[in-house]
Amino acid sequence: MKIVVCAFSVYPDYPSSEGIVNRNWIEILKKENVELNILSLKQTEIINETGASSITSNTFSNYLYKILKSSKNSISHLCYRVANKTLIKFLSPNSTLTIFQYIWVSQQTSRIEKFAGKGPDFVFWSRILPIESLIPFFKAYKKVKFPLIVNINDPIFLQDNKKVYQMEEGFLKRTAKVAQCWTFPSSKLADYAADKYGLDRKRCFVIPHATKTQSKLYSFHSEKNRKLNFLYTGTFYKSAFTDEFKVALKRFSKLEISKNVEFTFILSQFDQSSIDWLKEAIPHVKIFTKLTSEKVLEITSHMDCVFVVDASSHSMLLKGKLIEAISFGIPVFAITYKQSIMDKVVQEYGGVSGYQDVENDISTKLLLVCENLNDENWVTNFCKKRERVMFQISEGVIFEKTRMVSEFALKRFLWENNKENIKPTYLENCNWP
Structure with a gap:
């Protein structure tokens, strides 16, 4: 199985609950016989089927991200804001992206195009939010088609910046035409997204959040008068x-x-x-x-x-x-x-x-x-x-569901493009919880 994952948020480079969930899922895939390619905030990691790994840093975008997170009163941050207001209008006049987002998305778009160009046996996963994990796929899809799975961990709620909110919702609605399937951590979220964004509910599968198997489990404590x-x-x-x-x-x-x-x-x-x-x-x-x-x-x-x-x-x-x-x-x-x-x-x-x-x-x-x-x-x-x-929620079940969804996406993509005669059947056991 060959998988390309675009996940902007991966712990510890992006210390958030989203980053931890993505890290845990990726760590499970690393333990299996998978050719895994990970595009994240700070780096690209390529792991072949023998487990050998190579890492390439997103040097320039990392530099911009460091400035973006620095003090707003610093000279570097001030220069960034000036550049953002002027350059983004030239580079992408109708976009709501910042200069940092634009460059990061461009880097990942190029990498996705290269993977997709190697043949039809790669399956691509976009893990959102944030929406940066999805945008490169739309840009790459204009040049080369590939089987895409969109994982949505959280709904998009109305925010202060209405233009950004509308942009994010717009991208999710567009996935109805390019994604082979979608995954969610719960059936209720799958129901909500399918209805709101016009997705095929039969192709909306549930894979619970991943976590590590623990060696020490809770058991009864017999000490009296303990806290x-x-x-x-x-x-x-x-x-x-x-x-x-x-x-x-x-x-x-x-x-x-x-x-x-x-x-x-x-x-x-x-x-x-x-x-x-x-x-x-x-x-x-x-x-x-x-x-x-x-x-x-x-x-x-x-x-x-x-x-x-x-x-x-x-x-x-x-x-x-x-x-x-x-x-x-x-x-x-x-x-x-x-x-x-x-x-x-x-x-x-x-x-x-x-x-x-x-x-x-x-x-x-x-x-x-x-x-x-x-x-x-x-x-x-x-x-x-x-x-x-x-x-x-065990590692084995999470991997098995990931494998099943990946195979479904690949087979459906091949069928949709007349490279397979049989349309794959929907997955019946991917709707918990």
Whole structure:
């Protein structure tokens, strides 16, 4: 199998939840017998079937990206802004791209054209967002056709820059004519995107977020009078950390049982008001910020329960942090809404959901979780129930679904271009969760 991946965001070069999800998926492919070509923010990595790797740096675009991320008051950043306003009008007058984006996209377009020109046995994956991971394929497709798979991890929401939003939506609608299929981390997101962008739902497949197989799994702790450790990691979403959630935590903090519970929050994106919110809700909360992904996983492995928190707008999303917790087999307490994807997965996994829109439900369920974690029978039953969901997110299943989707895309492309007589059948077992 020969695969070309264009993923702008890959951890650690791009330290984000999107970058971590992409890195985990790529690492799974590297373990298999795959000729893998990765086009990311800072480099091109080519791995042949023997596992030998060669890396080429995107030198000039890396330099521009470094300037872009430097202080806005620096001379280099000022020069960049001036160049961006003048040169982009000359290079691409109707585009919303910046100079950095334009150059990066041009580099990847050239590379995609070269791979596509080698023959019809390469399958191309675009992993978005951001939209930079998709644009090069449209430019290359004008010169040479190839089987394209578009992976969409998150929906595009209306943003301050309406022109950029419209551009991004426009590209997704255009994939209906050039992509062989699409992948999503949840069936609800697949339903939403198919309806919104006019995609063929039968060619919208679900591959859960990838994560590493963990050697150490959660099991019952028999020590008496020990403290329970709860963990939250990731972005402090102000839309998700609601007043209802805060009231429940404050109420819990006044109870005697709270003396035997420790709350740890590891935040990647936050502001001072986020810190204030947590300290008001949980007086003795432990807060860490901007730890590496490796350190977060190390801390996670020692926890008794992981918080995952939904906003009302997150109902169709499968969060990477939930999958990380499941990979360790750790009990999950979801702060969510009924029938959300998170609610369905957590219930199937054996965890507990506290509903944001049900009065007193979060505080009641938090007490229940504490009781469960101290009950050996509950933990034993949980460890049996969790196995099915853990299997669904295992490295082997993620790779097998990736292989099946890749083969479908290649066969359909060949059939569409009259190089195969038989139209491939749709995949029946790629719609979980």
